[in-house]
Amino acid sequence: MQVTTSHQTALAQAEQPNHTVRHAVIAMLRELGMTRIFGNPGSTELPLFRDYPEDFSYELGLQEAVVVGMADGYAQATRQASFVNLHSAAGVGHAMANIFTAFKNRTPMIITAGQQARSLLQFDPFLHSRDAAELPKPYVKWSCEPARAEDVPQALARAYYIAMQEPRGPVFVSIPADDWDKPCEPITLRHVGFEARANPHTLSLIGDALDAARSPALVVGAAVDRGQAWDEVVALAERHQARVFVAPMSGRCSFPEDHPLFAGFLPAMRERMVELLGAHDAIFAVGAAAFTYHVEGAGPFIPAGSELFQLIEDPAIAAWAPVGTAAVGNIRLGVQELLARPHITQRQAPARKPTAPVPAAPAAGERMSVAFAMHTLASVRDPLSIIVEEAPSSRPTIQSYLPIFHSETFFTMCSGGLGHSMPAAVGVALAKPEKKVIAVIGDGSAMYAIQALWSAANLRLPITFVILKNRRYAALQDFSKVFGYRDGEKVEGTELPDINFVALAKGHGCDGMHVEDASQLALALQAAIAHPRPIVVEVEVA
Structure with a gap:
């Protein structure tokens, strides 16, 4: 993306009385088109949101990792940096799992965090962040706590340019709470090219x-x-x-x-x-x-x-x-x-990869396989719908039976860190309201960021969350053999009995349904995909 600005606009802003850091930052974000702020507020962030402009929205997540996951999905789907506001040291700590994932995903994201007032920092105050710029390292491209309040807008502009420069990624700026009301000159955004050609x-x-x-x-x-x-x-x-x-x-x-x-x-x-x-x-x-x-x-x-x-x-x-x-x-x-090189003689086409066989329906009294569930989902979904996936133990099966055909219709995490894709589905749905978003999530993964259901309900996003419920951390059980476990040997801490995702869905404001009978799955998925509100489909799988 290339950024330009109007010098006349900047002069007009400068002539306004009481032009503050808050005014400069809001104007900059508006000019960049970053009018959604993803956050979970704390005391040190409140000054940013006083007199909040009507053309901005605040996308609330109920836990900071959820906030960053939502912003990650939104940034990936819009191809533009998202703006995140976290709470000091504790909030950044909660968010670190998905900051790590955003770094691995190469997701452009400006992460800000509140800090206690500058006059208090010498007294080691409650909830402050010591060495704030060091906390998210090494999983941000750049971080700082500006030396002066009036440097905050320029620091955020620099953060934007760095986040958008390839390889893209998250950046971090810590902002003391009393900075927002300090007098400040408006910032003039620059034209910056973000793509470089290879040698x-x-x-x-x-x-x-x-x-x-x-x-x-x-x-x-x-x-x-x-x-x-x-x-x-x-x-x-x-x-x-x-x-x-x-x-x-x-x-x-x-x-x-x-x-x-x-x-x-x-x-x-x-x-x-x-x-x-x-x-x-x-x-x-x-x-x-x-x-x-x-x-x-x-x-x-x-x-x-x-x-x-x-x-x-x-x-x-x-x-x-x-x-x-x-x-x-x-x-x-x-x-x-x-x-652009001169065309070459065509080679003979290689043999085509054989397609996976149609999975059999389960026998009476048996749970359906993941293959059957994914094949059924593939048969009822629009191929242009967007799949957001986080079911690591089922991924090879999903790859075989839920194929993807179009650009920008599949998202998951590149990091292996759980708790990303459920909130990311919320961010993708915000960015792509014209597309149907279907989140395919393992039951273990879902519990890392279950609060994302509340954000989906609060935003009235018609996401279909398909929970593959195998009642265990299957990836760990399957992986245990690599580390010398015997067949049938117990892997401690990997069983997940008695989690009711329909109840969790309803408790967060979403609708929910439980599917155990394979013969009912297609109709249930069709109904869920057509549902006008967020809905959780809990699917019992073997």
Whole structure:
């Protein structure tokens, strides 16, 4: 995004009597289009909201991690930085899980937090934040507590430019409570370009390798969809007849999963990745790390006889890649340059990935499988609806039976941190009121941010929350074998009996329904998707 301003407007503001930090910040946010403030207020934040302007809205979350998750979903769906207001040290502490996720998601976000009055700081006052700018590190791109009250608007402007510069991410500004009423000059926003082109020579090396390859493959990551490069990547894959894999732990869909070149999802295991990529002599990681691992591995990082290439907007990711050639720069611009090269002879199309078999309905008295539930949801939802997912143990099954076909219709977290996607669905629904939002959440995940249901109800957002209720932290039980657990051995702290999500939904102001009979699931989901208010569908799964 590029920002311009009117000098005449700034002069007019300066001539107003009693022009304060609050006036300057509100004017700046209005000019940037950031008129939604996501927050959970505390005492040190109250001065910001006195005489709150009518053209601004305050999106209340009942816990700070929920607030940041809502702002994350909103920023991703609008492709614009969101504005968050938290409460001092305790509020930032509550929010840290989703600040970490926003950092991994590369979500542009200006996070502010109140601070006790400057005159009190020398006395170690109640609820103040000592070393406030250090608290959210290292999971913000930049942080500060301005030296003077009149520096606050300029600090927030700098924070905006940094948040929006690729690789995007959250930034943090601590603001003492007495700063808002101090006299202040208005700020003039600047024209800033946020996208940088990759080195042309490096892109030429990548293009030459793709042209010469016998069997090229693309590995796409979240930065493709985040960077509006979906169409370009599809065109590049088709030009080279390259099979397309999804990088491990990708938080977005970056390639249509019904495309003939789609090859599936790579697991976060080195040996298994090498095996799946073994037939390819040129591997191009586009908008993806090369590669993200979850468990310790051994052996080569890529198949013998293959070469690895990468295009990524984040120089830190390019720096730690263990092998290969990396170009650093904007994904869309880089792929456009590769497409501008002279056309090559078409290769024969590779074999199409087989589709998953239709899952069987459960026998009488048995719970339905996740595969059956997701296949049913896929059959009744609009393909243009938006899926916001957080069900880690079910993710491979969801990927097989709830395919995504369009850009900007899938969101999850890139961090692995729970408690993101339920509030993120609220933010996405705020940003995309014309789209149906369906949140697919595991029962364990849901309890990390259940307060998001209240925000959905308060905002009257017609989100369908599908809770996959397997009554356990299944991801931990499944993962225990990696750490030497025997089959059937108890994994402490992983059972979740007796949680009633219909009651929790109603207690937060949402409607709810319980589905145990597989034969009733399709009708229940159809009704829930058509429902005009937020609704929770609790689905009992095996």
